[in-house]
Amino acid sequence: MSEVAPVRDLVSLHDWFASYCGSFQSDDQDVLRNYGLKELHTRNVCEAARLIARGGDPRRLMLAEVAALCHDLGRFPQFRDFRTFRDSDSLNHAQLSAQIAKENGLLDFLSESERRGVLAAVGLHNVYQIPSGLPPEAADLLMLVRDADKLDIWRIFSEYFDAPEEERASAAGLGFPDLPVCSAEVLATVAAGKMVQLSTLKSLHDFKLLQLSWIYDINFPDSLRLIKERGVLERLAATLPAERAVLDVVSQVQSHLERRLSAA
Ligand SMILES: [Fe+2]
Incomplete structure (x- = not known):
């Protein structure tokens, strides 16, 4: 340097x-x-x-x-x-x-x-x-x-999925395979209102579910407002399969955000 x-x-x-x-x-x-x-x-x-x-x-x-x-x-x-x-x-x-x-x-x-x-x-x-x-x-x-x-990781991710594959920074997805599956264990953790652990992930979809679960680990009201303003949860959800179990956890994290915003 x-x-x-x-x-x-x-x-x-x-x-x-x-x-x-x-x-x-x-x-x-x-x-x-x-x-x-x-x-x-x-x-x-x-x-x-x-x-x-x-x-x-x-x-x-x-x-x-x-x-x-x-x-x-x-x-x-x-x-x-x-x-x-x-x-x-x-x-x-x-x-x-x-x-x-x-x-x-x-x-x-x-x-x-x-x-x-x-x-x-x-x-x-x-x-x-x-x-x-x-x-x-x-x-x-x-x-x-x-x-x-x-x-900002939420921003990176939504841009990552918008970009053509050849323009994506290879390591942004942490090397998780882009398989069409969401692990039951990961879905259950989000449904239980808990943060997902990185070590339990098996696919890129699981990584997105982990990022949805971050909503349980937000500390400041201004952060909650920015999440709402930027449509963070909706943008992540749009990249996940529209299956019942997925839609359920998405609506759960959205309700959690709304509850915390109204209490803030
Ligand atoms: Fe870091």
């Missing part, structure tokens, strides 16, 4: 990120598409984090964007070295992101407790469940980054 000025604030962190992304090059168009996917994803997660944190404490808004900007740094070396975004086949990309942020001194302009909060949000953004016992500021940032991350 070419020499870049030390990170002193959010603006110079954005500059560092641009140069970091530029340091991942390839002659292979598909590899470039996968890097590009993560660069755009990161910028969109920053935007979503700003939308969720707006109107509150400006320092929290800044920290949310710092965490969003760093959350997927590990995706680039992960794809370069393993050609996959599937952690179980490679490494924990969230922990690698935290390590890269630390090693490059990206958070040195923050206070010690802010740095710990951002590192926790980055390093834990991919866990199935938020661990208990985190300091409240760290838990808040983590919840924020997780909401923002989901909002």
